[in-house]
Amino acid sequence: MKLLTVAVPTFNTEKYLERCLQSLVYDDKALESLEIIVVNDGSTDNSLAIAREYEKKYPNTIVIIDKPNGGHGSAINKALGIAKGKYFRVVDSDDWVNIIDFPDHFKDLKKYDVDIVLTNYNRELVYEGASEEFKYGEVIPYGRVFNLSDFDLKLFKDNYFFLATSDFRTEFLRKAGVKLDEKTYYVDMEFVIFPIKEMSTFVYLNYNIYRYYQGRNDQSISAQSMVRNRIDHEKVLRKLLHFYKMTKLSKNKKKYVAKILILMLNSHYMIYCGQKTQEKSMTNEIRAFDLFLNREYGALYDKVAVKFPYIAIYRSSKFMFIHNFYAIYKKYVDHVIFAKGKGEKYS
């Protein structure tokens, strides 16, 4: 049995895919325990040919699924469906892994039988030509098995189980019935929240594995993409809010999900108040969403404004003075997307 399956959802990333695959297969010794599933999600560029080249070189490690375009979520669903590894991880094809820590973490991965193994990651900031390390280890002791139901959530600060930082036990994901929405952006948040109901244990290991490449204009987290795909963002957000309301969770898990939702709500308001010019249709959209939130999720409605006071001001302006928020938004983008300073994770 393979120890780890890495799913590589791929859509038109010929400029990046080789780097990603090269980093995954770098260590020969790790190949036996590793399964890489490249899911070509209807790429129209050279991505599939690059993947095939690697499949030929590493036939016992690399598996290719070639399917019509269905979005990031559909690619992950497919990979999860056939994964043979005890653990399951997603590495986007424009990202990569550190060639020292990735194979090194295998020996510890073998020792634990937990639902999620947390590791650190770096944000590779194109604009800065620099790298920013993100470490859970500053707050969470490593090598200790925790249960989410009695874990002190304050230790997470504003973080959670990111896709980039987690090896998920495959069986746990399947048991949780994780199935992501197809043809929708931001479904990685579903991946982070839906399995929580089945989750019990996790461990933090002090390895810095994932390299998250940030700053491409066409990335889904770029400011322009967020605006363009805002309807998807709202769709996912509503689905997660529904999950929060309808799913029976322990008190701690409920708190954990609420924490993530507040961060996501902040992102959602940001999309709208970040507009340089005021568009009536967008103003109406955010007004309708705000009303919905107030009506259905009063507690979250209040909490998000306490944590992010600009939302209270934004609300009191009836979402009218959008252009005044541009400066705040720019600052937010600078601080968070391109990490020029400290800020909250753009979820």
Next chain:
Amino acid sequence: MKGFVISWFFPPINSSEGLITYKLLKRSNIQHDVFTQMDNKSWSYNNSEHVLKNKKIKTIFGKSDNFDDWALSCFEYFDKHHDEYDFIMSRSMPPESHKAALLIKEKYPNIKWIASFGDPISESPYTKLCKDPNPCKIEPNDILKYSLRYVLSIKRMLKSVLWDYRERHYFSEEKLKTSLERHTIEIADQIIFNNPYQKKYMLGQYPDSIQKKGIILPHTFDLSLYPKTRLRTSGTDRTLISYVGHLDNIRTPINFLKAVAQLKSQKPENYYKLLINFYGNIDDKSKIFILDNSLYEVVKVNRPVSYFESLKIMQDSNWCLLVDANLARVINENIYFAAKIPDYLGSGSNIFGISMIDGASADVIRDTGGILSSHSVDEIFIYLNLIAEKRIQNKPQDIEKYHNKNVAKEYDKLLETMLNVK
């Protein structure tokens, strides 16, 4: 057919721009007279390319006290000999050659003019990146970061005003450059760019009628200039990586050196398999980094070399290194196509490029089967390991389109069409 080429740089001056022009004209079937100069004091190149001569190219040396006098002497020369020429070509570095061409075109409006742009003259992303932001200015959304005393400080405000005044002065120079570039683009009959990104950047704002004038002639290599025998790294098993050219604070190898330092600490067995040579100017920060991290056993910084020596070095290296500036803060795509890339291609050695993922250099390296990395230290680290372990090499392809004989053919075709000569 005979052309009059206006180029401040041309062999024997050892400069990238002059060599690009030389390699192109050498393989053209057309006779060219090149108006140039012999003084090179203001530039760091050596005068050492006297062997670069060709019977189809005649060099004329003008006054070189300053650019404007040179441009004027160029115009005067052409004025006396205008009957001899069918067309003129001006090269953009420095932009004064376009100035001379504008003077000529004004007096002889029927002469066909090809303006070649190595780099943009105005709105240069490189220059933009060199500019420091006003350190005394407080942006409205940053106001809470500072004390009230600092915000209201007269001294700070005065400094800020002075800074902006100086910037405005800089911008007045910029305006002149912008106007020269605009006139050149509008009046020239054809405009040569070396890559499509540069063309889009410089002509994107113009109407279709002007955009149609732009054509792309890439930089080239000339196989006849390389030594006949290649040495490689005889007597050592170490993999030799060489960089030939100018590096500075913007085009800095610092991330490459950080990756080398990471190699030293995390994979010393691979570190000692490498020998890395830099030839030419290198920024102080990088030099200090080499010393601070004791990388000097593996990384050597050498003096600038002549063009011929540089070709030999490229040929004798296992890997040729390219380091481009990271312009991501000011532009999404790299508009610069480094002239050393085709020289690297001609050498037959492997190429390892560090550049922006989107842009001219990246496209050329990828299309010709080279290895390309972003400026990420971690990514460079991966490739250094693979290079040291000899697990990676180039898969050369499509190199011929950078051969000077092929590009010169394109150039001759362009001239034929422009001059309607059958």
